[in-house]
Amino acid sequence: MAQVSIERKENRFVQDLLSPSDRLLLSSTRDFVEQQIMPVRRELEESTYSDYKLVDEMQGKLLPLGLQGGFLPEEYGGMGLTSALTTALLAEEVGRGDASQFNSLAGGLLAMRPAIGAGNREVLERFAPRFTQEEEIYLGCFAAGEPGGGSDIENPDLRGTGIKTSAGLAGGSWVLNGAKAWAVNAGLAGVYCVVCTTDASLGDEGVALVYMEAPMQGFRFLGHEDKSGLRGSRQGGCEMADVRVPEAWRAAGPGRDAQLFRANQAFARIIAAGLAIGIAQGALDEVLAFTTDRMAAGKPIRQHTICASILADIAIGIQVGRDAYVSAAYQYDRPETYGEGHSTPILSRASAVKVFCCDAAIGATNRAMELMGSYGYVSDYYVEKYWRDAKALQLQEGGAHLARLDAVRGCYDFDQFHRNELYEHIRGGGST
Ligand SMILES: Cc1cc2nc3c(=O)[nH]c(=O)nc-3n(C[C@H](O)[C@H](O)[C@H](O)COP(=O)(O)OP(=O)(O)OC[C@H]3O[C@@H](n4cnc5c(N)ncnc54)[C@H](O)[C@@H]3O)c2cc1C
Incomplete structure (x- = not known):
């Protein structure tokens, strides 16, 4: 019987949605993360307490992958990497190693997307060459x-x-x-x-x-x-x-800028969802390795039924979260069918996956830490870093609550300024 796997590489459903060049970029990014980022995750973070030298060097090493300017249209020297799907999948890959590396790159992407959406030639001609050169970091x-x-x-x-x-x-x-x-x-x-x-x-x-x-x-x-x-x-x-x-x-x-702003918000939330799933996957990989070697009551921790159930919850969050953000990104990329990036249904879907995936990542890192006992809480392992990273993601992009309000707008005409005559009557000093 064929083995069922939630391994990212074997996710044929996602692979089938991508162009051959995007598949290649994803696989080079995965290799880069595996070879360059994973071995120095701790050192990268340590360098943030002094001069950020290693972080800056890592950003420099990312340049040949083309991620700095790849999001720009081909006529401006980019790779035309504008799809939310590919961007979110790239975010997941980098997030598994160090989400903050992608967070920094995303600053350029989010800054330039409104000009790309508007086709603003003056802005694109001025700044695109700075992003597409590969000699130095341009943020x-x-x-x-x-x-x-x-x-x-x-x-x-x-x-x-x-x-x-x-x-x-x-x-x-x-x-x-x-x-x-x-x-x-x-x-x-x-x-x-x-x-x-x-x-x-x-x-x-x-x-x-x-x-x-x-x-x-x-x-x-x-x-x-x-x-x-x-x-x-x-x-x-x-x-x-x-x-x-x-x-x-x-x-x-006037008017169009507000739409571009909302579309950017929706895009950013889908990317945050991808990053969150990368973090959760990183934590799952760590805890699986730890609970294989670590013994309790005569057998590996992961062979205890209660622990297997906790690992299942982590894996379910990752699998469902990944499928959900892929679906939201797919819809974002097809405005003619599903609505413009700034529309309520798209902002709602993007917000829903951001909330779900961030919560899944926080839950996954929290549970992974519990399964590792005291070692989950120390910096010799990476789960505590993933735990801190997941929380930061939840707090950005409108925080945990505004994103929920944006999600629910897709279900009904939620209106936080809903007229309430009873309140107004009471505020006005009237009695009922
Ligand atoms: C890691 C990180 C990266 C970031 N990057 C950027 C960036 O690149 N650019 C940028 O501009 N900002 C960035 N931010 C800021 C981020 O977008 C804001 O933190 C976010 O919009 C929330 O704003 P706030 O922190 O001021 O919280 P507040 O606006 O003060 O909100 C506090 C709490 O109240 C809730 N809340 C707010 N309004 C309502 C409401 N009407 N009803 C119910 N609840 C509500 C919020 O959800 C939140 O839980 C970043 C933040 C973080 C943590």
């Missing part, structure tokens, strides 16, 4: 969150009214003022895509995605966050005081 930054909160920027119900960073036209330039927080690659990036508003009272019509190029006058980097997990990627804050950029560096225009 991008998608700056949405603000010091007052990230969710109010991302919450579709608020329709851009929560954005404080302003963009105003003056003398043929956009003039940016405000502050951003928690943006990956802030202070390191060459290009920033900044989520602004031209006038918050206009709602979605006021949302403006404006590009800035470092170094620039009026820009101040505020430092990086000291995180527990995903330490190899750096998130930080910045301030803009009258930063001027060319008028053509707005991604598209």
